[in-house]
Amino acid sequence: MSEITPDLVRHLGVLARIQLSDEEVERLTGQLDAIVDNIAKVSEVATPEVAATSHPIPLSNVFRSDVPGDMLSLDEVLQNAPDAADGRFRVTAILGEEQ
Structure with a gap:
């Protein structure tokens, strides 16, 4: 019997x-009736003995620990900057006077 009707x-x-x-x-x-039928078929085999999975292969975190390393000096940081002043990058203003 079809669960999905035109009404x-x-x-x-x-x-x-x-x-x-x-x-x-x-x-x-x-x-929609085909979708409901397929969900019912999956529900038949989804028993408490079957572990729920979100991915077929176990995943693990691939990130390394966040450990500070060697840092650049201020001179090294600014050496390739097109323009620098007072130890900072110098850029064109993008905000109007009202800001």
């Missing part, structure tokens, strides 16, 4: 504020 699809369309033609209702009825 249910029309009702869902109204709730979603989507205007559906008769052809769309017919097509969506079959598609």
Whole structure:
């Protein structure tokens, strides 16, 4: 017995504020019914003995520990800057006077 009926699809369309033609209702009825059937098949085998998984292969964190290393000196940082002043990068102003 089909759980998805054309009336249910029309009702869902109204709730979603989507205007559906008769052809769309017919097509969506079959598609949604197939989806519900497939979910029911999965639910049959999803028992407490089957562990839930979000990924077929176990994943692990690949990030290294965040440990400070050698740092650049101020001169090294600014050596390739197009313009610098008072130990800072010098850039063109992007905000207007009102800021």
